[in-house]
Amino acid sequence: LAKTTQPISMDSYEGQEVNITCSHNNIATNDYITWYQQFPSQGPRFIIQGYKTKVTNEVASLFIPADRKSSTLSLPRVSLSDTAVYYCLVGDSAGNMLTFGGGTRLMVKP
Amino acid sequence: NAGVTQTPKFQVLKTGQSMTLQCAQDMNHNSMYWYRQDPGMGLRLIYYSASEGTTDKGEVPNGYNVSRLNKREFSLRLESAAPSQTSVYFCASSEKGFYNSPLHFGNGTRLTVT
Numbered sequence A: 001l002a003k004t005t006q007p008i009s010m011d012s013y014e015g016q017e018v019n020i021t022c023s024h025n026n027i028a029t030n031d032y033i034t035w036y037q038q039f040p041s042q043g044p045r046f047i048i049q050g051y052k053t054k055v056t057n058e059v060a061s062l063f064i065p066a067d068r069k070s071s072t073l074s075l076p077r078v079s080l081s082d083t084a085v086y087y088c089l090v091g092d093s094a095g096n097m098l099t100f101g102g103g104t105r106l107m108v109k110p
Numbered sequence B: 001n002a003g004v005t006q007t008p009k010f011q012v013l014k015t016g017q018s019m020t021l022q023c024a025q026d027m028n029h030n031s032m033y034w035y036r037q038d039p040g041m042g043l044r045l046i047y048y049s050a051s052e053g054t055t056d057k058g059e060v061p062n063g064y065n066v067s068r069l070n071k072r073e074f075s076l077r078l079e080s081a082a083p084s085q086t087s088v089y090f091c092a093s094s095e096k097g098f099y100n101s102p103l104h105f106g107n108g109t110r111l112t113v114t
Helices: none
Strands: A009-013 A018-023 A033-038 A045-050 A053-056 A061-064 A070-075 A084-089 A104-109 B004-007 B010-013 B019-025 B031-037 B043-049 B065-068 B074-078 B087-094 B109-113
Touching: A009 A018, A018 A084, A018 A104, A033 A061, A033 A070, A045 A053, A045 A061, A045 A070, A070 A084, B004 B087, B010 B019, B019 B031, B019 B087, B019 B109, B031 B074, B043 B065, B043 B074, B074 B087
Parallel strands: A009 A104, B010 B109
Antiparallel strands: A018 A070, A033 A045, A033 A084, A053 A061, A061 A070, A084 A104, B004 B019, B019 B074, B031 B043, B031 B087, B065 B074, B087 B109
16 A cells, blocks of 8 residues: 655644645555545545646645655645645555545644 | 535444445546544545446455445445444545546544444
C-alpha cells in the first residue's frame, strides 16, 4: 500500500496562507495526488488533484516537485471555516486501492 | 443531484446482530467503495467495487461482506456485529476507478455495537 505521511495538526490565523505537506515516497508513475477536506460529521470532500508541477483552482494550489515524492497543499488567506482535517491520497504501486493516512487537523484561529 | 446517499444515518446494534448498510449514487460512476473511520482516525478501506459485477477486499475486510447490486448501488453487510465494528461508515464513488478519479463521499452511517 502506498503510504502518506502528513503532520498531525497545524494552527493558523485568519487571513494567513497555510501550507500542508504530504510525503509519499513510493508513489507510482501513473498515480495522481489528490487532497480532500473533511468537516466533522461529514464525508471527505475533494479539493484538488495534480500529477506534477503546480495546479491551482478556486480554493487551493497544489505544488508537486519533480521527484513527486511529496506534495504541498496551499490554502490562501484561510478563514475560520477552513478549520477541518485535510488528507492527501495517492494510489498504491499496483493501482489496486486507495488508503487514507491520518490527515492533518488544521485549526484556524481568529 | 443527490450524489452519494447512505442509509441509515444512525444505527445501534447488539453484539451478534446483523444489518446491511445501503449506498446509492446517481452520478453514473463505475467504481464504489466502503470505508470506516474510527474516532480521531483516518479512513480505512473495507471493500471496493471497481466496476459493476466485481468486488475486492480492501485493508480491513474481515467481518464484512458486500454486494454490488447494480451500477448505482453498493451495500455493506455485517453478519454478526461486534463492538470493534463501532465506527462511522462512508460510502464513496468515482468515475474511473482508483487512478486519477476523485472520490465522492456520502455523509456516513454512524454505527454503535453494544
